[in-house]
Amino acid sequence: NPCAVVIRRSTHEHLGCYDPGNTYTPDWELYKRIASFYDWWYEGDILARYREHDNNMTSELILSGAQATSIRLGIEISESYLPAEHCAAITAKARNHYFNYCLNHMVIPLKTGNLAGAFRLLQEALKIDPSPQAVEKLFTWLTQAEAAPLRDEIASKLRSIMLNHSSESFYFAYP
Template sequence: MLAIPAVPDVPDVPDGARPRWSVMIPVHDCAGYLALALPEVLAQLGDRDDAEVVVVDDASTDDPGAVVARLGQGRVQYRPNPGHLGAIGTFNRCLTLAQGELVHLLHGDDTVLPGFYPATEAALADPAAVAAVCRVRDVDADGGPLHTTRSYRHGTGVWCDALESLALSNRVRAPGVVVRRSAYEAVGGFRTDLPHAADWDMWTRLAAHGPVVFVDEVLACYRRHAASDTSTRVRSGANVRERVTVVGVVLGYLPPARRAPLARRAYAYAAVFAARTALQQVRAGRLPGAARQLREALRCLALIPRGLPRPP
């Protein structure tokens, strides 16, 4: 049985009172990064009466509430969780709390760049579009550039092969995704049984539900740092093992005839991903992590001849 929680409808509000934007910022022990993220969000939306900005705190020990009080200009709500819910539980609480038509989940250690909200709002002018996705720059703990995600089409427009592309690999970064709240209500929340790949599953589910618009501009930054959950899973190889599990889930959103050939490609992508990660680990001097990534790459290669997704 799928562990997909429902996203409740927004209660009825008076005409014109429902915000256009909900910027939901889940945080856990990243108050310093939150202080970097809030000013740009407010620079773009702070003068609008139709935008809400909400910091949802998952039992942080570094007082993000003080950051909100200092930098929020009276425009930012601070909503602590009722105890420690974990990342996915916090994401789902963000969806429940969001009142706006367009929802942006901006993780507390990520940032938006100038022009993000105007560009994604324009991309979602067609009410049929369920989400907008922009290019994102990966940065290190200090904000130094590491990598920039690809252009999946030239110029802004509907990403025609979004479903198959996302079924192969998680090609987008969370800070670059804006979703219509009605789409979240239709497809449900983040899966609680995929704690490290619930975002990949969500983006694929949304692409199966309706058109995704690709914004061909770099408008957000995704932060990679040693304290992040991603770094911990790289050291153990869990990042690749869950990737294989998720392939078996997301390919279920495609027509049956497409699943086997795409599964072979997805396992090949997973092997390449693991090998590249191993090389990054070697360059960083993390040899045990590199060895684990290479071992997972070999396991992915062994799955390719079968051409069938492993059951979740």
């Protein structure tokens, strides 16, 4: 992400500002919106620097798995203004890319023992890309040693559902 961006007032007046409800990707969504209507200028030289630290909003969102919700919403919002002839292809690529992003980042909450955050990230990843190919990638990822705590949690939840024979069980699939 660029650390400094200059946007004309007329652009904000035409397209709006950052979405205050989007806690993780408000800049990304705004930049996509602007790029759909205007040209951009990129200055490759380093003009400003900023420090990174672990005690920031981004780190909290990553540990809780909440960043994926904002990513999914950013993808869904952009569908409304992308050119119709490219929308499906761009959206499919974004969904695939960010599903993989979620898989790669799932290890972060797992390393801190935050199963709830990892589970939330997994759920959002499947909302981002529910395709059979994505589910296959997820199953492959779950076989890795680093995924063991999450794999065990999923197995425990499935056993609990099966033992309770509740309406949330898999029995609905059988007549």
